[in-house]
Amino acid sequence: MKIASIFSVIIIHSSAPLLVKYNESGPEYWWIGNLYNSFSRWCIPVFFMISGAFLIEKAQKESLSRFFFQRFHKIFIPFIFWSGIYYLWRFYGNIEKISLYKFITLLLQEPVYYHLWFIYILIELYLLAPFIGVYVKSADTSNRLFFLAIWLMFGIVLPMLQSCFMFTSYFSFVTTGNVISYLGYFLLGFLLREYAAGKVVRFFFIVLFLLGFFLTACGTFYFTVIRNGGVFSDCFYNYYSVNVLLMSVSIFIFAKSSPVPDWIKNTRSSNLITTIASAIPGIYLIHALVLALLKRGLPGIMMNETMYGPAVGIPLFTIVIFFISCIIVLLIRSIPILKHIVP
Numbered sequence: 319m320k321i322a323s324i325f326s327v328i329i330i331h332s333s334a335p336l337l338v339k340y341n342e343s344g345p346e347y348w349w350i351g352n353l354y355n356s357f358s359r360w361c362i363p364v365f366f367m368i369s370g371a372f373l374i375e376k377a378q379k380e381s382l383s384r385f386f387f388q389r390f391h392k393i394f395i396p397f398i399f400w401s402g403i404y405y406l407w408r409f410y411g412n413i414e415k416i417s418l419y420k421f422i423t424l425l426l427q428e429p430v431y432y433h434l435w436f437i438y439i440l441i442e443l444y445l446l447a448p449f450i451g452v453y454v455k456s457a458d459t460s461n462r463l464f465f466l467a468i469w470l471m472f473g474i475v476l477p478m479l480q481s482c483f484m485f486t487s488y489f490s491f492v493t494t495g496n497v498i499s500y501l502g503y504f505l506l507g508f509l510l511r512e513y514a515a516g517k518v519v520r521f522f523f524i525v526l527f528l529l530g531f532f533l534t535a536c537g538t539f540y541f542t543v544i545r546n547g548g549v550f551s552d553c554f555y556n557y558y559s560v561n562v563l564l565m566s567v568s569i570f571i572f573a574k575s576s577p578v579p580d581w582i583k584n585t586r587s588s589n590l591i592t593t594i595a596s597a598i599p600g601i602y603l604i605h606a607l608v609l610a611l612l613k614r615g616l617p618g619i620m621m622n623e624t625m626y627g628p629a630v631g632i633p634l635f636t637i638v639i640f641f642i643s644c645i646i647v648l649l650i651r652s653i654p655i656l657k658h659i660v661p
Contacts, residue, residue, distance in 0.1 A: 319573045320368060321591065324598045326361035328605055328636045329354055331433065332623045337538075340548040349539075350628040355555065356534040360527075362436065362557050363566035366500050367507030369443065370450075374508040377451035389444045392661050393599075397437050399659045400603045404431035407607060411614075433606045442497040443504050450505060462509065469502035474558050482541065482553035499558035506567065515575040523568040530564030537561065593648070600647035600660030601640065608643050609635075 336343060336351030377385050405421045408430070421430065429435045454462065477499055479485035515523065537554030545551070554561055612621045612635070621638060625631045651657045 319364065319570070320595050320598050322573075323361040323364050323368075324601050324605075325636065325640055326358035327433075327602065328609070328639050329358045329632060330361065331606065331609060332635045332639065333628070333632045335623060336628060337542075338550045340543060340550070345543075347624070347628050351623070351632070352535055352538055354628075354632050356538060357531055359534055359555055359557070359562045360530075360565040360569050363500075363503045363562060364570050365436070366439075366443065366503040367510070367566065367570050369440065370504035370507030371511040373444070373447050374451050374454065374505070377447040378455055382448055385448060386444070390441075393437065393440070393444075395658050396600070396603060396661050397434075397441075398425075401425060401430045401434060403607065404434070407431075407610065411610070431606055433602070436602070439497055439500050443500065446497075446501065447504075450501075450508075454505070454508060462505075465505070466502060466509075469498065469505075473499040473502050474560060474563055478553065478556065478559045481556055481559075482551075503566065507570070510567075510571060510574075513571065513575070515571050520572050520575055523572045527565050527568035527572070530561045530568065533561035534559075534565070594644060597644050597647040597651070597660075600650070601643040603660065604646055605639050605643045608639050608646070612639065612642075 333351040333354045336347050337355060340348045373389070376388075380388070401424075402421075405416070405424075409416055416424070424430050429438065453465075457465070473496070476485070477496070534554050538551065541551035541553055542548065553559065556562065557566075611617055612619060614620070621635055623632050623635050626634065647660050650660050
């Protein structure tokens with residue numbers, strides 16, 4: 319599931335340029351980008367759900383010092399290092415001119431590069447994990463359901479209304495992009511970790527996923543084209559939107575409840591999948607730079623999302639970015655002095 323998630327992240331970033339060019343590229347290219355992007359929106363929530371499924375239990379069993387040391391020594395050094403790399407890319411790649419002081423303040427105020435926002439939220443969830451662990455250990459089912467209902471209202475519904483319809487609320491924690499919106503996914507991953515759905519229920523979740531996909535694509539079309547005259551609106555793309563919630567929970571339950579195919583059980587295939595899966599945190603950090611370099615042709619290969627047309631170009635571009643990023647991460651990890659710069 320983690321491999322599919324990182325692949326979907328790269329699809330989102332590969333197809334994104336088409337979505338802001340409706341009036342330039344025309345409806346055909348825009349719709350292709352929209353369909354690829356909409357189909358992949360579940361990836362980040364599922365990452366948070368996978369993290370919650372593993373980390374909350376660890377937080378319950380480990381001491382605070384051990385839990386935080388194990389988590390932060392793996393993420394802090396890579397985060398600082400790659401933030402520095404992206405700072406250099408922004409400065410020397412002529413994207414913009416920012417001073418070293420600006421870089422230091424950026425680390426505290428906002429991500430240095432667009433995809434690094436995920437690390438900030440992950441750090442916040444790491445900090446909250448011990449408290450969530452204590453809560454779920456003592457809370458009964460009705461209490462947990464009440465927590466999820468509160469999250470659904472204040473972390474999903476109200477932020478979506480605020481994003482799509484400029485709805486304002488006096489509740490201070492109803493803020494788009496707030497950690498509250500992702501905390502529920504984190505907890506859901508833990509609560510659903512042992513749930514196994516039967517065939518009929520899995521089919522229901524397939525339908526629910528397709529419904530979420532339909533709402534995402536059509537909602538984005540409505541707000542971008544009909545309402546905004548071609549100016550892109552991402553309110554149905556937000557990870558705290560109801561439609562993305564439907565997709566995320568559905569694919570998480572479907573994937574973890576489905577039988578493992580025989581070819582995956584094969585020792586050689588299993589070892590390969592395990593190796594690739596272990597590289598995924600590093601792939602996430604690196605892929606945005608690989609994408610930017612390929613679009614500029616700096617490795618001697620120029621590629622983008624529209625080569626051979628976007629229907630072929632987006633998945634092909636994604637595959638190339640994925641494998642180049644994976645190879646780089648595995649090479650870095652094989653060098654003792656460098657292995658700590660990737661998670």
